[in-house]
Amino acid sequence: MSTQASAVETLFLHERGDSYRVVAIRDGQRVFHGTLDTKETSAGPRPGRFRTKDGTTEEPRNPDEFVELARQAGRIRISQQTSTAGREELQALLDGYQLSAKTVRTCRYCANDGAYSPITEETAIKTDREHICPDCAREELERELAYKGQFTGQAQQRLEDLLLEVQDLDRIVNLLSGDLDPDLTKFDTISATVDDVDPVQTADLGLHPQLQSMIESRFDELLPVQSLSVRNGLFDGDDQLVVSATATGKTLIGELAGVNRALEGKGKMLFLVPLVALANQKHEDFRDRYGDLGLDVTIRVGASRINDDGTRFDPGADVIVGTYEGIDHALRTGKDLGDIGTVVIDEVHTLKEPERGHRLDGLISRLKYYCAERADTRSEYGGAQWLYLSATVGNPEWLAGQLGATLIEFEERPVPIERHVTFADEREKLRLEDKLVKRAFDQKSSKGYRGQTIIFTNSRRRCHSISRKLGYDSAPYHAGLDYKKRKQVESKFLDQELSAVVTTAALAAGVDFPASQVIFDSLAMGIEWLSVQEFSQMLGRAGRPDYHDKGTVYMLIEPDCTYHNSMEMTEDEVAFKLLKGEMEDVRNVYDQAAAVEETLANITVAGESAKRLNDRMLGEIDTQRAVGKLLEWEFIDGLEPTPMGRAVTRHFLSPDDAFRLLDGIRNGLSPYEIVAEQELADEEL
Template sequence: MSKQVADVGTLFLHETDGEYAVVARRDGERLFRGRLELKETSAGPRPGRFRVKDGDDDVPRRPEQFVELARRATRIRISEQTSRAGRAELEAMLDGYQLDAKQVRTCRYCAGNGRYSPLTSETAIEADNEHICPDCAKRELEREANYRGLRSGARDRLEELLVEVGDLESVINLLSGDLDPELTKFDEISATTDDIDLVSTDTLDVHPKLQSHIQFDELLPVQSLAVENGLLEGRDQLVVSATATGKTLVGELAGIDRALSGDGKLLFLVPLVALANQKHEDFEEDYGDILDITLRVGASRIRDDGNRFDPGADVIVGTYEGIDHALRTGKDLGDIGTVVIDEVHNLGADERGHRLDGLVSRLKHYCRTNQCDTQWVYLSATVGNAGSLAESLGAQLIEFEERPVPIERHVTFADDREKLDIEDKLVKRAFDTKSSKGYRGQTIVFTNSRRRCHEISRQLAYDSAAYHAGLDYGERKRVERQFGNQDLAAVVTTAALAAGVDFPASQVIFDSLAMGIEWLSVQEFEQMLGRAGRPDYHDKGTVYLLVEPDGAYHNSMEMTEDEVAFKLLKGEMEPVVTRYDETAAIEETLANVVVAGKAAKRLNERMVGDVPTKHAVGKLLKYEFIDGLEPTPLGQAITEHFLKPDEAFVLLDAIRKGTPPYELVAEIELRGEE
């Protein structure tokens, strides 16, 4: 005790349970803690009972030892949380020994547990109408996070916010869907506009009929860059730019001009049927009076009666699968002058990536075989490896980064039920606000299933509509028209339609961070949030992520929604890499054999991904899908129906056993869930 007394720096006193906690510290370390009771004497209050904590035991000490301790302390501090009467009693006791003490604001949680934590205006965290230290506040937050099942990424952000805001209750409220924008705000992405010399449309060297259809005076920056770098001279280009910056017109300028000039038809390819339907209608409306437009989607491979698809048309709008099926079945697509592949970053998608890679290679083979002078235009949102992707595609890179309006990104936490209430509040708040340009705020809500689209739409008080690929053409057009007329406060759509939803929304809400049962990639997320805010309508865009702590949508998902949220918000753009496992290699090699025969190896070599051709050919021979480098009837059938080898074997086995069709379908569906 004498050594401890000699070395004391700060002596801290705090009232608790009718007595006073005593903490001795030196150089930031606690030497010991104890308990002091005072007694009233004729000379005033004096130390009565003094005990020092030793493990779980209270060891009695002589009261005089407390006086010695106090005299040897460099400073004596009394907590502000001590009652006024208690402070007066302590000061009177210390005065009796000619000792001075100062009152300090401290953390009550710490003081009650024998810790001395002085607070400053910078470190104090408000909690229960008082102030505590950051460590105690973080422990309280940690308890709430544990209760909610919150993962590390979300915890880190909440701790940062706790220090920034200095209010424990407000931060904990975020876990119950609090919508205070000052608290939910994660960051703001500033508006950026590069200084690009815009091309005047009357100077474009294009066909007169196309020139007459251009209704604006200047091209947008990314369009100007493409034209200045040889777009209209037939150069292949990879155009990388954010959502709503005008990439689509780049492909149209090249393809429509060449089609009108007799230099071959335009193929405009998109990943989804709904997007193809929308693009087909846009082309019909914009160019249907000067060109023949047709549609080729994946459904055509099931019942290809030829009623809708006209391979002789000037413009073919199609899905990747629809055009690939035409190639796999030997359709004559005529003279192809321009191929525009929208969403080419899908080369990096798990399932769709290898099929798009194979399609590009097979389509290039078709164009070479038929001596087409084809220009290739690839369109993509921002990717992490634009330069190397352009090199792999043999295209010139046109990259433009612009965000016409700033975007605020917000995060709050809620379970499935709470999300519906929050979405209703956010939609109301946006629709009740007008921009400086006179437009109401309208919302796109992205979720992960068609069923959830309708569930959310039914719960919104203001007029809204579900919008997804399950609606027929007329229903979708009605929703688009109503939204454009500001008759709807919101549309609720599946994440899978993010690329094609062309609504002038000021706000995007992520009800889910999944696409089906897969978490969104950074590219997909960036593209979807880019739908918030249009320069001609809004002053800024607003994005809300409604995050379910510890939430997932399928047991195969390794991460949880709170982990994914901060990965997406902070994550760097992934490089586009097409990866081949054995199944993908077999599927694409077989399709290349069906389309190109002995030239299949060259098609494999031209693909962006690294295809283990020798191994794939060996497996195809073993499975009797090919004979030499020619497809067997079985191989031909498998390719036409885009079957994986295991699916083909299930079908064959079931057919041989006479399995009823509904049982066969169920078995294949169940295999897809595994």
């Protein structure tokens, strides 16, 4: 004891039941842990029983050794959690030996365990009407996390950071049960940014008189990204890749160029989008906006010549709105699209998607071939201007170079977006969504608009389930609804008759619902996790400068959750990857199936020129090897598609899909059985 006592820096005393903990600290480490009982004498309280603790065992010591320990200590501290009577008793005991002590705020959890952990206003963590040290608070949080389910390191780190920031363990634990305290759920704010761009006045555009008059009646000046595009050759016919955040005015760039060229007799405009829902909206918008200028507007989606509303596709129209597949099908089946003056590819970052990227890449190559061939045979046709639009490209300089386009990049975000994260299971998410939707709809912006919500989820069935359980009027919205129903939902939302729409991917690519709030019920679309680009597109739906002061995004995360056994990451892992992730580059590496599919389509469109089309694509294709496979599988004869090859390319079949269908037919399966086999195969991917 004497050796220890000579070097003790701090002697710490803490009341525990009817005894006092005695802890000696040297060099920040505990060198002695014991318990002390006092006895009352005529001179006042004095040491009674004194015992050394070692785990669960105790060894009796001479009470005088406590007095020696106290005299040799550099300082004596009594815990604030010790009762008033206990502090008075200890002080009286020490006074009897001319020793002084100071009462300090300490962690009770540590003190009860025989450790000395002083805490301050800066380090104290509140819990259950008392304060504890950060280490004990972390341990308590870890116990709660273990009880709630498996949390990944990033999720746990986020919660620990919040714990130290707000210094309240109970509030963090409540967050695990779906608490919506915005001070806790807030992850960050994406600030509004407005770059200093001198705006182009609409009166100076020099467009076709009809379009010029319309634009001047709508705007006095162009938005910054539009001004940059005009100054960099938009009306000189230059190809451009325009990369700018959602709601910054990219679409009008394509409209101005395409409609102006159409009115001047320089060819029709193709406006291409990835989704039917988006094509339908653009078709109606363009028809309403430009029909009065004498332009015919038509739509081409998928393989169908008849749209849901009965509109017949007119290849001779001045403006064709189409999905990628709709226009590609027209090319693959030899349709005459007339003189194309402008091609607008909206959401061009689709090029990076594993399933659809190679098809968009092939479509661009085939369309350029179509335009070049037409220019060779019609001297009065000058070819097409190409405009590529996206809010999310990780490598815009590279992509612009590959596409032969001038890069117009603009970083403006019109309104700030707050991003929030909270944790909830599937059932709890419904309660939170209802609360968030009501909270938004009950508030109005400074511009007089109610807050409305888009809820993204991963299945059509879930869309309907959520919508039914929301207290305020809402509606599901997805590609499974017919055209009339989708238009009704769009109209009601625009008229602020709906508090929310619940959707799958149908809205992510730009259907213009002026929502103030986006809720992620799931971070999956179907059986795939969202990419950083998709996530950015979706959260970009929150907040419109003409309607709202800010956008709000809520991610409702279920820890340790996956939606399909093929998913390697859990939802909480994905959440922080998306929040902190960098935009993914557009890169194209094609497997054999993709290379063969595009080569077959290129042979169908261009025959002996197919290699030239392959070489123009972003993804590298070994044409010789692909042609060899097509010959082996009897999809081509020479450099002509066989009837089977035409059927395969007409229906966008991969080789595996084609062989599966052929096997089903040869084995005498019914159409329903063949479809079932196909769906089973897709499920196993």
